Amino acid sequence: MSEADGRVRLTVLGGYLGSGKTTWLRHQLHEGQFSRALIIVNEAAETPVDDALLGQSNRLEVLAGGCVCCTAKQQLIDLLRRICDARSKADAGGERLSQIVLETSGLADPGPIVEAIRSDPVLVYHIIVSEVIVAVDALHGLSQLKTEPLGRRQIDVADRLIITKADAADETTLTTLTATLARLNPGAAISGAVKGVAYPLPDWSSAVPEVLPEISGGAKAPVTPTRLYLDDSIDWSAFTVWLSALLHARGDDIVRVKGVVRTPAGRLLLQTVRKIVQSPEILPEQGDQREDNMIVVIGRGYTESQLKRSLHYFAGITDAR
Amino acid sequence: MCSACGFPTAPGHWTDAGASTAHDRLRGRMRRAQVLQTVLPLYGLKAYDGGEVPGIQISTLSGSETIVRDLGEVWMLAEKISGGPVDPLDPRFIGEE
Numbered sequence: 001m002s003e004a005d006g007r008v009r010l011t012v013l014g015g016y017l018g019s020g021k022t023t024w025l026r027h028q029l030h031e032g033q034f035s036r037a038l039i040i041v042n043e044a045a046e047t048p049v050d051d052a053l054l055g056q057s058n059r060l061e062v063l064a065g066g067c068v069c070c071t072a073k074q075q076l077i078d079l080l081r082r083i084c085d086a087r088s089k090a091d092a093g094g095e096r097l098s099q100i101v102l103e104t105s106g107l108a109d110p111g112p113i114v115e116a117i118r119s120d121p122v123l124v125y126h127i128i129v130s131e132v133i134v135a136v137d138a139l140h141g142l143s144q145l146k147t148e149p150l151g152r153r154q155i156d157v158a159d160r161l162i163i164t165k166a167d168a169a170d171e172t173t174l175t176t177l178t179a180t181l182a183r184l185n186p187g188a189a190i191s192g193a194v195k196g197v198a199y200p201l202p203d204w205s206s207a208v209p210e211v212l213p214e215i216s217g218g219a220k221a222p223v224t225p226t227r228l229y230l231d232d233s234i235d236w237s238a239f240t241v242w243l244s245a246l247l248h249a250r251g252d253d254i255v256r257v258k259g260v261v262r263t264p265a266g267r268l269l270l271q272t273v274r275k276i277v278q279s280p281e282i283l284p285e286q287g288d289q290r291e292d293n294m295i296v297v298i299g300r301g302y303t304e305s306q307l308k309r310s311l312h313y314f315a316g317i318t319d320a321r
Numbered sequence: 322m323c324s325a326c327g328f329p330t331a332p333g334h335w336t337d338a339g340a341s342t343a344h345d346r347l348r349g350r351m352r353r354a355q356v357l358q359t360v361l362p363l364y365g366l367k368a369y370d371g372g373e374v375p376g377i378q379i380s381t382l383s384g385s386e387t388i389v390r391d392l393g394e395v396w397m398l399a400e401k402i403s404g405g406p407v408d409p410l411d412p413r414f415i416g417e418e
Contacts, residue, residue: 030326240339261339
C-alpha cells in the first residue's frame with residue numbers, strides 16, 4: 001500500500017510484560033524516529049507509568065485501565081475515530097498526521113487489535129496497519145514461550161521481532177531464542193537491541209530451536225494487575241524488604257511490578273521483570289505526581305487483600321480483621 | 322533508553338536507592354534490620370545491622386553467624402538454611418493460619 005493513499009500509518013508495538021517496549025520506543029524517539037507520530041500508550045493497569053518515560057514525544061495519548069485487545073478495545077476504536085475525525089477536519093494547508101505508534105500493554109495480543117482496526121467500517125478508510133513490532137526479552141523470552149500462550153500469540157503476528165536486553169543473555173540462549181523465534185514466525189525480521197540501541201545478534205544459523213511444549217489456554221491462571229497504594233506508614237526500607245522477599249519466593253508468578261515511589265532520595269521509578277529488579281531511575285520532581293506511591297503488581301496466585309495484608313505485616317501495620 | 326535518553330539510575334543494590342545521604346542510609350539499614358526481625362524469627366533466623374560493619378548479620382538459633390551484602394543474599398541464605406523460601410504470602414504473615 002503506498003503512502004499516497006492518504007491513510008495514517010499505524011505501527012503496533014507489542015511484547016510481553018517487561019519485554020522492554022517503552023525503553024525501545026524511548027530510544028527511537030530520542031533518535032528522531034516517529035518524531036512526527038502520535039504515540040498511544042495502553043496500560044492494562046489503571047496507573048499509567050510509561051507515559052512519564054516518553055517525554056520525547058510531542059503528541060501522546062494514554063489509554064489506561066484496560067487492555068486494548070479485550071476490555072478496552074472499544075476505547076481504542078473510539079480514540080482512533082476521534083483522531084481521524086480531527087485529522088479530516090484539520091486545515092488542508094497544515095501538517096496532517098501521517099503516523100501513529102500504538103504501544104500495547106504487555107498483556108495484549110496484537111492480533112485482535114489489528115483485526116478490530118481493519119474491520120471497523122470507519123477506520124479502515126483512515127488507518128493502515130503498517131507494521132507490528134514485537135519486543136522479546138532475551139533472558140525470559142524462551143521460558144515465556146514455553147509457558148505463556150499469550151507470549152506465543154504475540155510472536156505469531158509480528159512483522160518485526162526485536163530481541164531486547166540482548167547483552168544480558170549468553171550466546172547459547174540468544175542463538176536458541178533466535179532460532180526458536182524464526183521457526184515460530186519465519187516471515188518476521190529479527191534483530192537485537194540493548195536499551196533501544198541496535199545490537200548485532202550472533203550467528204544462529206546452526207542453532208537448534210527449542211522444542212516448545214503444547215500449552216492449553218487454561219493451563220495457568222491469567223496474570224492480572226493489582227494496584228497497591230503505599231501510604232505514609234509504609235517506608236522504603238519495609239517496602240524493599242517485602243518486595244525483595246516476594247520476588248525471591250514468587251518471581252515466577254509475579255511477572256511485573258512497576259510504579260513511582262517517593263523516597264528521601266527523590267522520586268524513584270521502580271520496575272521489575274520476574275525476579276530481576278532494574279536499577280531505579282531517579283525521576284525529576286516536575287511532572288504529573290498524582291500516581292506517585294502507587295505500585296502495580298502484575299501476576300497470579302494471590303488476591304489483592306493478601307498482598308496488602310502481607311505488605312502491612314512487613315511494615316508493622318496492624319490490619320483490622 | 323541509552324545514557325542520553327533516560328533518567329539517571331540510582332547506584333548500588335536497588336534496595337539502597339531510597340537514601341542519598343549517609344544519615345538516611347544508616348537509618349534505612351537499621352529500619353531494614355528491624356523489619357527483617359519481624360519476619361526471619363518465624364523461619365528460625367535472626368537479623369542484626371548495627372551500622373558498624375557493612376552488610377547484614379544473619380544468625381541461626383544455634384548461634385552460627387553469616388554476614389551478607391544485601392537483601393537478595395538474605396533471602397538466598399534463608400532459603401538454604403530453612404529449606405524453603407521466605408514467602409511474604411505465608412499464611413502466618415497474612416493472618417490465614
